[in-house]
Amino acid sequence: xxxxxxxxxxxxxxxxxxxxxxxxxxxxxxxxxxxxxxxxxxxxxxxxxxxxxxxxxxxxxxxxxxxxxxxxxxxxxxxxxxxxxxxxxxxxxxxxxxxxxxxxxxxxxxxxxxxxxxxxxxxxxxxxxxxxxxxxxxxxxxxxxxxxxxxxxxxxxxxxxxxxxxxxxxxxxxxxxxxxxxxxxxxxxxxxxxxxxxxxxxxxxxxxxxxxxxxxxxxxxxxxxxxxxxxxxxxxxxxxxxxxxxxxxxxxxxxxxxxxxxxxxxxxxxxxxxxxxxxxxxxxxxxxxxxxxxxxxxxxxxxxxxxxxxxxxxxxxxxxxxxxxxxxxxxxxxxxxxxxxxxxxxxxxxxxxxxxxxxxxxxxxxxxxxxxxxxxxxxxxxxxxxxxxxxxxxxxxxxxxxxxxxxxxxxxxxxxxxx
Numbered sequence: 001x002x003x004x005x006x007x008x009x010x011x012x013x014x015x016x017x018x019x020x021x022x023x024x025x026x027x028x029x030x031x032x033x034x035x036x037x038x039x040x041x042x043x044x045x046x047x048x049x050x051x052x053x054x055x056x057x058x059x060x061x062x063x064x065x066x067x068x069x070x071x072x073x074x075x076x077x078x079x080x081x082x083x084x085x086x087x088x089x090x091x092x093x094x095x096x097x098x099x100x101x102x103x104x105x106x107x108x109x110x111x112x113x114x115x116x117x118x119x120x121x122x123x124x125x126x127x128x129x130x131x132x133x134x135x136x137x138x139x140x141x142x143x144x145x146x147x148x149x150x151x152x153x154x155x156x157x158x159x160x161x162x163x164x165x166x167x168x169x170x171x172x173x174x175x176x177x178x179x180x181x182x183x184x185x186x187x188x189x190x191x192x193x194x195x196x197x198x199x200x201x202x203x204x205x206x207x208x209x210x211x212x213x214x215x216x217x218x219x220x221x222x223x224x225x226x227x228x229x230x231x232x233x234x235x236x237x238x239x240x241x242x243x244x245x246x247x248x249x250x251x252x253x254x255x256x257x258x259x260x261x262x263x264x265x266x267x268x269x270x271x272x273x274x275x276x277x278x279x280x281x282x283x284x285x286x287x288x289x290x291x292x293x294x295x296x297x298x299x300x301x302x303x304x305x306x307x308x309x310x311x312x313x314x315x316x317x318x319x320x321x322x323x324x325x326x327x328x329x330x331x332x333x334x335x336x337x338x339x340x341x342x343x344x345x346x347x348x349x350x351x352x353x354x355x356x357x358x359x360x361x362x363x364x365x366x367x368x369x370x371x372x373x374x375x376x377x378x379x380x381x382x383x384x385x386x387x388x389x390x391x392x393x394x395x396x397x398x399x400x401x402x403x404x405x406x407x408x409x410x411x412x413x414x415x416x417x418x419x
Contacts (some may be wrong), residue, residue, distance in 0.1 A: 056099025
């Protein structure tokens with residue numbers, strides 16, 4: 001064979017080109033694999049979406065009425081349009097497969113002060129009116145509901161049920177007549193207190209060991225009689241226990257988590273969780289990071305202590321706010337998985353029939369990673385499925401437990417009103 005330098009050069013060039021091509025392929029392969037993995041649908045989320053076509057997901061607490069009020073009212077905030085600065089709008093409610101939403105008619109405790117420009121009952125009426133107008137402005141997506149049967153009918157018609165809960169028993173201004181009228185307006189639960197103790201019920205912020213007074217026990221029984229759920233979020237442990245033993249109907253915790261996992265007084269201790277089966281109520285797990293993660297709770301306590309120290313030192317409000325924002329940026333985060341941990345803990349201690357969802361979205365400033373807004377509920381259901389939950393049990397958490405509680409409260413009310 002004779003030597004041909006031209007041919008050898010071509011061969012060397014070809015080898016080099018092939019090596020370069022191979023190198024390029026190897027360099028992009030990891031990215032391709034990542035893209036393929038990201039594009040692959042999550043089978044658990046697909047199952048969650050399929051399940052939520054068969055059962056209404058019911059969220060126990062959303063503060064959008066007050067968020068709308070703070071932004072100028074319904075003329076300024078249209079939930080039919082995207083609301084990126086809020087956690088709720090109709091498109092995201094649809095994406096989250098929400099079938100029933102308890103809108104919180106939140107009443108600030110400052111309305112009890114002598115210099116308040118609006119009394120508690122009036123503030124509550126304005127919030128209730130806002131919910132009705134919100135619902136009527138979006139008739140293709142939303143429909144009012146006051147009973148379990150109405151929730152089911154609305155769900156079958158493809159509509160999201162609007163239910164109303166008053167957040168703060170000071171709204172009734174110590175009047176059972178006001179309580180009865182709120183019930184006639186469609187209010188389906190009332191949180192006995194907010195963060196300030198009342199004459200007849202003690203808030204979770206109160207270190208005293210008092211619970212329900214005799215008047216408070218009358219309030220609970222009257223709520224039973226008119227079919228209004230007793231909501232024990234925000235009350236102290238003694239008030240929880242007193243109400244559970246007094247109530248003839250199931251109670252709810254509309255937005256509380258498990259204290260064994262995050263030691264916050266707003267959460268429910270195991271001693272109370274163990275009483276839930278006898279009562280038949282439901283604990284609706286809150287998404288507030290400080291109620292979900294013990295690490296976040298401790299960090300927030302430190303942050304609040306720092307804020308108080310700055311205030312005591314005479315720091316101006318603007319630098320104080322900047323300092324707090326910096327603390328928040330450096331802080332730890334709660335996660336969707338930790339919310340699922342709370343659901344599992346309540347199932348373990350109380351039972352799967354006594355746990356539900358109560359996000360507190362648009363009433364909290366921070367959210368767990370993975371639960372940024374109302375569109376993320378299917379991801380939480382998917383996490384439970386990923387952990388081996390059965391579809392039957394997932395349906396209970398999503399909404400069937402809450403429907404059962406509503407239905408039982410309706411039955412008790414009929415019996416108590418019977419001649």
